[in-house]
Amino acid sequence: MSRHAAAFAPPVDLDEGRKNLIGLSREDLTAEIVGLGEKAFRARQLWHWIYHRGAQDFAEMTTLSKDFRARLADRFVVKRPAVQRRQDSRDGTVKWLLRLADGQQVEMVHIPEEDRGALCVSSQVGCTLTCRFCHTGTQRLVRNLSAAEIVGQVMVARDELGEWPAPAEGRKLTNIVMMGMGEPLYNYENLATALKIAMDNEGIAISKRKITLSTSGVVPEIVRAGAELGVNLAVSLHAVRDELRDRIMPINKKYPLAELLAACRGYPGRNKSQRITFEYVMLKGVNDSPADAKALVKLLDGIPSKVNLIPFNPWPGAPYECAEAADIERFADILSAAHIAAPVRATRGDDILAACGQLKSDSERRRVASSSAATPG
Ligand code: SAH
Ligand code: SF4
Numbered sequence: 165m166s167r168h169a170a171a172f173a174p175p176v177d178l179d180e181g182r183k184n185l186i187g188l189s190r191e192d193l194t195a196e197i198v199g200l201g202e203k204a205f206r207a208r209q210l211w212h213w214i215y216h217r218g219a220q221d222f223a224e225m226t227t228l229s230k231d232f233r234a235r236l237a238d239r240f241v242v243k244r245p246a247v248q249r250r251q252d253s254r255d256g257t258v259k260w261l262l263r264l265a266d267g268q269q270v271e272m273v274h275i276p277e278e279d280r281g282a283l284c285v286s287s288q289v290g291c292t293l294t295c296r297f298c299h300t301g302t303q304r305l306v307r308n309l310s311a312a313e314i315v316g317q318v319m320v321a322r323d324e325l326g327e328w329p330a331p332a333e334g335r336k337l338t339n340i341v342m343m344g345m346g347e348p349l350y351n352y353e354n355l356a357t358a359l360k361i362a363m364d365n366e367g368i369a370i371s372k373r374k375i376t377l378s379t380s381g382v383v384p385e386i387v388r389a390g391a392e393l394g395v396n397l398a399v400s401l402h403a404v405r406d407e408l409r410d411r412i413m414p415i416n417k418k419y420p421l422a423e424l425l426a427a428c429r430g431y432p433g434r435n436k437s438q439r440i441t442f443e444y445v446m447l448k449g450v451n452d453s454p455a456d457a458k459a460l461v462k463l464l465d466g467i468p469s470k471v472n473l474i475p476f477n478p479w480p481g482a483p484y485e486c487a488e489a490a491d492i493e494r495f496a497d498i499l500s501a502a503h504i505a506a507p508v509r510a511t512r513g514d515d516i517l518a519a520c521g522q523l524k525s526d527s528e529r530r531r532v533a534s535s536s537a538a539t540p541g
Pocket of ligand 1: 295297298299342343344345346347348378379380399400443445474475476477478479520
């Protein structure tokens with residue numbers, strides 16, 4: 165375990181001494197079952213019930229013998245994070261505040277589109293990084309999510325959307341984007357375990373082509389994720405000069421632009437249809453000039469890429485403003501003229517504070533408000 169992983173490790177989650185089966189890799193699940201004196205194929209049946217059927221109670225698992233079910237129930241649970249609050253945006257976006265076993269909270273967001281839907285999943289409580297434009301980065305409470313808490317978000321979404329087993333057509337949850345709270349590549353082991361479970365064909369079965377990992381640029385883990393997971397990569401770039409990127413994204417001091425772009429160039433399997441996405445938040449007077457756009461074109465030379473221009477989403481006390489619409493358009497035009505796709509990301513769910521960079525803000529404010537009410541003076 166890396167030093168970061170050890171310092172921010174999630175607590176061991178035992179439910180009255182019973183271990184959660186969610187979040188165990190197939191190998192670990194099989195080892196538990198074999199440890200009970202059962203044949204390994206029982207683990208496969210169990211996997212099917214948990215990740216294909218969405219069963220939450222051993223009693224439902226009718227292909228297993230009564231005796232085996234009883235022994236499972238003595239030792240294990242199948243437990244997801246609890247839904248504390250659900251908010252529905254007028255545009256169909258849904259945000260859930262989830263409560264974890266130790267009382268910590270995270271948010272996840274479902275963004276429906278006509279023929280598909282993405283679930284924006286969190287990887288940490290808060291974030292250890294402190295990008296200046298991001299509200300998640302201002303939170304003090306931080307820990308990594310366990311594999312169970314990461315894949316558990318996908319399972320809660322399927323519960324809420326009524327998609328067990330997932331319908332062959334018209335699914336509401338087709339894609340996973342690791343773009344919620346936290347830096348996923350600072351929680352690599354748990355993330356990798358969770359995504360391998362989500363990709364498994366005999367369970368949740370969301371393929372690597374439908375999963376996008378967003379990172380602020382943790383270079384060594386980008387290389388690892390490329391080799392071991394092969395999911396789509398999104399890089400939060402936001403600046404084209406080291407001097408500016410150092411200021412707005414402190415991680416740049418550790419992994420500067422040249423190293424980051426070299427890792428992107430080496431990311432496997434990229435081609436015209438599977439490009440690397442570069443996220444670029446448009447900050448007024450900071451990174452929105454035509455010179456920035458031209459420098460961006462140069463920087464991305466030779467990388468199959470797409471640039472998502474994200475209008476800055478404000479939050480209370482934020483030190484920036486969103487760029488003017490005309491400047492965003494001009495920026496997009498320069499990229500398009502250089503044959504780089506540059507959609508301006510539509511802001512979704514802003515009425516419920518579910519947009520990029522806004523997660524957790526509402527719930528944290530509520531907590532602060534209620535704790536100050538409880539301890540006057
Ligand atoms: N930590 C990862 C995953 C979070 S993804 C990362 O940074 O990539 C969330 C995306 O929203 C990132 O691209 C982030 O830079 C962007 N973002 C953060 N704050 C924002 C804000 N206030 N307005 C718009 N986008 C923001
Ligand atoms: Fe963390 Fe990403 Fe926010 Fe930066 S933008 S503080 S890496 S969540």
